[in-house]
Amino acid sequence: MIKGIKIWAVLLIVCVSTMFSACTVRSPEVSKDIFAMDTFMNIRAYGENADEAVELCVHEIERLEDLFDAQDPKSEISALNREKTMEVSIDTADIISRAREVSTITEGAFDITVYPIVKEWGFTSGEYKIPDRDAIEALLENTGQDRIVVGSAGEIPDEKEVLVQMPENYEIGLGGIAKGYASDRLMEIFRQEGIGSGIVSLGGNVAACGTKPDGKPWRVAIENPDTDKKIKALKNTEYIGVVEVSDKSVITSGGYERFFEEDGVRYHHIIDPKTGSPADSGLISVSIISEDGCLADGLSTALFVMGREKALQCWSEHKSMFDCILVESDGSVTITEGIMSCFSSEIPYEVYRQ
Ligand code: AMP
Numbered sequence: 224m225i226k227g228i229k230i231w232a233v234l235l236i237v238c239v240s241t242m243f244s245a246c247t248v249r250s251p252e253v254s255k256d257i258f259a260m261d262t263f264m265n266i267r268a269y270g271e272n273a274d275e276a277v278e279l280c281v282h283e284i285e286r287l288e289d290l291f292d293a294q295d296p297k298s299e300i301s302a303l304n305r306e307k308t309m310e311v312s313i314d315t316a317d318i319i320s321r322a323r324e325v326s327t328i329t330e331g332a333f334d335i336t337v338y339p340i341v342k343e344w345g346f347t348s349g350e351y352k353i354p355d356r357d358a359i360e361a362l363l364e365n366t367g368q369d370r371i372v373v374g375s376a377g378e379i380p381d382e383k384e385v386l387v388q389m390p391e392n393y394e395i396g397l398g399g400i401a402k403g404y405a406s407d408r409l410m411e412i413f414r415q416e417g418i419g420s421g422i423v424s425l426g427g428n429v430a431a432c433g434t435k436p437d438g439k440p441w442r443v444a445i446e447n448p449d450t451d452k453k454i455k456a457l458k459n460t461e462y463i464g465v466v467e468v469s470d471k472s473v474i475t476s477g478g479y480e481r482f483f484e485e486d487g488v489r490y491h492h493i494i495d496p497k498t499g500s501p502a503d504s505g506l507i508s509v510s511i512i513s514e515d516g517c518l519a520d521g522l523s524t525a526l527f528v529m530g531r532e533k534a535l536q537c538w539s540e541h542k543s544m545f546d547c548i549l550v551e552s553d554g555s556v557t558i559t560e561g562i563m564s565c566f567s568s569e570i571p572y573e574v575y576r577q
């Protein structure tokens with residue numbers, strides 16, 4: 224059994240362009256690398272308050288991790304998984320509500336209640352195994368986000384705690400959305416601190432604040448999901464292409480990010496809530512570009528489950544909210560028309576219009 228590897232997406236192009244711009248613009252740069260939420264992160268800000276802003280961001284990530292980490296018995300999510308019904312912080316209530324929203328627009332492809340199934344496959348512990356079908360069927364009985372209730376009738380909006388109720392045997396995990404939620408909070412901190420130029424990469428989930436210090440958009444490279452370099456059409460490149468953004472998140476999900484292999488078959492960490500098994504939709508990576516990082520994170524996971532056709536249908540229905548880049552197992556690349564003018568690539572791609 225080959226252990227899966229978590230890939231830290233390196234923002235090579237961003238770095239190169241920043242180094243260049245640093246020569247021409249005298250704006251103090253503060254950059255910090257941390258390991259949190261099970262991944263490597265980089266937080267970078269420019270300007271007078273950059274130092275303070277980056278420090279606040281680090282604290283915020285740690286605070287959210289303490290709340291959201293289902294693997295940590297002391298976290299609020301762990302407490303909720305034990306208690307099923309309890310008062311939780313505004314952040315926890317908020318992220319569960321946001322997860323519900325993503326679940327609704329993706330017709331259940333995003334579902335934080337698949338957590339016990341993710342555990343059963345060993346993706347939380349690294350002790351990978353192919354579970355018995357019976358075990359998966361039994362676990363599937365206790366999934367479905369629509370049965371989680373957030374808030375009670377008559378609740379006062381500025382209350383510090385919100386009641387969350389889950390059915391017996393339910394457990395939730397926020398791995399598919401927490402980094403996007405955190406990146407939105409970091410962008411808020413940047414704004415409060417008056418940062419006009421900054422960028423964060425939370426395990427390859429990128430959020431860009433403003434423009435680069437030289438006023439040009441940030442350039443975010445989209446990793447080639449074909450890490451074995453087997454797909455001819457993807458031309459052995461390191462990156463699928465580059466997307467230029469300001470004040471937007473660029474978030475990618477792919478089976479290549481965490482997987483194991485047994486008897487020559489690859490099993491990855493994104494679960495289809497309908498089957499309880501790794502999604503087999505024909506997509507090998509999905510990148511979402513949106514002003515809303517939390518939505519982008521949830522959608523990248525969900526559209527990966529849905530496959531090209533349903534993903535594009537979802538985009539057609541919500542195109543003001545996001546754009547996407549879809550990569551299929553045969554190497555076909557599709558982008559949606561909203562990012563036409565800010566995407567560049569050396570490999571052929573199709574632009575989906577509606
Ligand atoms: P991401 O890297 O954002 O695509 O998130 C993948 C992680 O989300 C997995 O490691 C699981 O913890 C969790 N997950 C897997 N499948 C789903 C799903 N269908 N809906 C929500 N979360 C999921």
Ligand code: MG
Nearest residue numbers: 399520521524
């Ligand atoms: Mg996600």
